[in-house]
Amino acid sequence: MTTSNNQTKQQLTPTQRTQIKRVPKRANYETQTIYSILDEALISHIGFTVNNQPYVIPTTYGRVEDKLYIHGSPASRMLRTLNQGIEVCVTVTLLDGLVLARSAFHHSMNYRSVVIFGTATLVNDTEEKMEALRAFTEHIIPKRWQEIRQPSKQELQGTMVLSLPLTEASAKVRTGNPVDDETDYDLPVWAGVLPLQIVPGKAIADDRLIEGIEIPDYLQNHPLNQLKTTSS
């Protein structure tokens, strides 16, 4: 994903939908923060409504500058529905740690989340569509795109890509220690944070892999191998 350094400190204006009301001190509207959460996470949860029935579907995504792209089969109900221009809510959550307080009441989690509101637009332009497809792959496995067979004309036509502007979005971040009632600090109970992190295991080669092909460096050095927990 492109990290736009010149967007450091750029703030989104909170709207009625993105203004964080619960624990507002955890709110963050900086594009830098929002983009970094989107780039680090792998899965979004996409919410949309049909006949007053909400649906929440887990989906991968890609980011290019101030646009979030989602994609799938043109037969996907979610994509077909979103293509009608209805309101969507995309939420991305990174779980950074379990927060163990001395009382049950103050147990919590450290997390970084982003909530995006807006309406999606169909991407018809072939160049933008290809760029979005590149973003999907590079988002989950940086440096993979150059090595694989890129989409054929038929595959490109058989993929629906929608774009969502990252203009109405907010981040919410909790870090650090538990906050206990003052009278509970004397309790002889272990308290603190158990940091959590998504970690890759050993890569498993496909049964039909051609002999002699080694695991690529970019997989050994996948960003998930290099992240540090931010739980404390």
Place this chain on the structure above:
Amino acid sequence: MTTSNNQTKQQLTPTQRTQIKRVPKRANYETQTIYSILDEALISHIGFTVNNQPYVIPTTYGRVEDKLYIHGSPASRMLRTLNQGIEVCVTVTLLDGLVLARSAFHHSMNYRSVVIFGTATLVNDTEEKMEALRAFTEHIIPKRWQEIRQPSKQELQGTMVLSLPLTEASAKVRTGNPVDDETDYDLPVWAGVLPLQIVPGKAIADDRLIEGIEIPDYLQNHPLNQLKTTSS
């Protein structure tokens, strides 16, 4: 969480909402599968609709038998809204691996997800409420509940607990290798699965921890330390 062995093989009946239409071979309606995903994951994404606007909020939860509990402050807009009996969609996703195909088009992810539909009910009964609070703590840190200061009457009153029946739910599971176009298997590209797993780091003691309190065994032996990836 309680695992009810006698519910092995019990199936939920798919409804119009839970019938999986995209890639139906990945669908699973067994309560055993659904419960095990709910018990292993730590975060749900809760979808609800206000004035045609969908919201998706990340939230912890607890399961007791065939009920899912969520909780929070009575000031929470989400809980107040759900307490009006509107339709809710709760989605829980475990990401098990990145699936690297030889073509961009066939890249995928291994995952296990659950989608639950229904309406939530306020838990007023003190005993059930306390049992739900126990479930929240035990869900994220088994064996923690017995050691911590349990909720006071005031805290119990200051916590809103909602219950959602696990009767209209489905799981969706992808496992295993990439599936490439037959003509792509000759390409000299590494293909396979990069398993992913949430792993705890080193526990970080609270600054104000009483001297001499050791990290408890149940934290060292947290279930997340013992899980095996199911990506292959």
